[in-house]
Amino acid sequence: QSMSLSVTSAQTAAWRQQIFEQLTERTKREMDNFKHYEQAIEQSVWVKKGTM
Amino acid sequence: MADDKDVLRDVWFGRIPTSFTLNQDEVTEREAEPYYLLLPRVSYLTLVTDKVKKHFLKVMRAEDVEEMWFEYEGTPLKWHYPIGVLFDLHASNTVLPWSITVHFKNFPDSDLLHCPSSSVVEAHFMSSIKEADALKHKSQVVNDMQKKDHKQLWMGLQNDKFDQFWAMNRKLMEYPTEEGGFRYIPFRIYQTMSDRPFIQRLFRPVSPEGNVHTLGDLMKEMDPAALPNDGEPKRYQVVIHGIEPLLETPLQWLSEHLSHPDNFLHICVIPTPTD
Numbered sequence: 330q331s332m333s334l335s336v337t338s339a340q341t342a343a344w345r346q347q348i349f350e351q352l353t354e355r356t357k358r359e360m361d362n363f364k365h366y367e368q369a370i371e372q373s374v375w376v377k378k379g380t381m
Numbered sequence: 382m383a384d385d386k387d388v389l390r391d392v393w394f395g396r397i398p399t400s401f402t403l404n405q406d407e408v409t410e411r412e413a414e415p416y417y418l419l420l421p422r423v424s425y426l427t428l429v430t431d432k433v434k435k436h437f438l439k440v441m442r443a444e445d446v447e448e449m450w451f452e453y454e455g456t457p458l459k460w461h462y463p464i465g466v467l468f469d470l471h472a473s474n475t476v477l478p479w480s481i482t483v484h485f486k487n488f489p490d491s492d493l494l495h496c497p498s499s500s501v502v503e504a505h506f507m508s509s510i511k512e513a514d515a516l517k518h519k520s521q522v523v524n525d526m527q528k529k530d531h532k533q534l535w536m537g538l539q540n541d542k543f544d545q546f547w548a549m550n551r552k553l554m555e556y557p558t559e560e561g562g563f564r565y566i567p568f569r570i571y572q573t574m575s576d577r578p579f580i581q582r583l584f585r586p587v588s589p590e591g592n593v594h595t596l597g598d599l600m601k602e603m604d605p606a607a608l609p610n611d612g613e614p615k616r617y618q619v620v621i622h623g624i625e626p627l628l629e630t631p632l633q634w635l636s637e638h639l640s641h642p643d644n645f646l647h648i649c650v651i652p653t654p655t656d
Contacts, residue, residue, distance in 0.1 A: 343629070344629050344631075347626065355391075366418060367419065369429035
């Protein structure tokens with residue numbers, strides 16, 4: 330298919346790899362030193378009982 | 382080797398450490414301590430700041446409290462832009478935590494939309510999803526969904542439930558294989574140095590000749606000044622979710638993996654830091 334020919338596998342690897350790496354760096358930069366901060370949205374699990 | 386699915390999780394669970402400080406002109410009965418929170422990049426300020434409001438109301442009299450709004454270094458923050466967009470646009474490359482000032486009076490009507498309740502955020506969010514689906518599938522997917530499906534998308538965002546959201550959102554990400562992508566890519570390009578709030582025009586993921594359009598193709602067409610000239614230093618960063626994807630990244634892939642929950646690809650063009 331002509332579409333896929335325009336992006337070689339090497340280029341694909343480069344852009345995809347770049348995104349994975351930068352997201353990992355972003356997590357380090359923005360979150361690693363702030364794990365003690367409170368989450369804005371609580372992740373508590375609410376169990377709704379169907380007794381009505 | 383990471384998987385494309387991991388990108389969806391990284392995008393969803395991105396957090397901005399933020400310190401909220403009460404505007405010094407507010408009338409308080411005692412000193413207000415700052416409040417610290419991890420804000421989801423993909424959510425909206427007015428949706429995730431109940432705790433902030435509660436914290437500051439403890440030191441204020443009810444008669445001194447009007448609608449809460451937020452400001453960063455003199456810029457009122459538009460709650461109807463995703464939090465990550467506000468941060469990337471106004472505060473990239475600054476020291477964390479992000480320092481936001483909280484106001485309870487003098488609401489800047491000319492800059493901000495009012496947001497009296499979360500149902501206003503819901504209406505804004507759902508209207509963005511519908512607009513995106515009009516671009517991607519001529520509204521066919523969103524119109525085929527039931528009311529409870531729309532609610533599932535909203536509740537997923539509101540309660541930070543990745544699986545609940547994506548169980549439904551994946552339908553909005555489908556497209557016929559033979560077409561190679563969506564009809565048009567829902568995107569917005571933001572620039573602080575422009576009077577226009579953002580650039581949004583029709584752009585297809587694949588050229589008429591069948592070539593895959595890239596982020597660079599989109600920027601060249603919509604905002605060529607954002608791209609570096611050969612041999613010159615880079616003047617602007619093209620930022621999505623706090624990262625700079627390579628300009629050769631296919632736009633369709635970006636739309637599927639780096640769109641916000643509202644199904645738009647929000648792209649920030651910011652000046653390259655000089656230090």
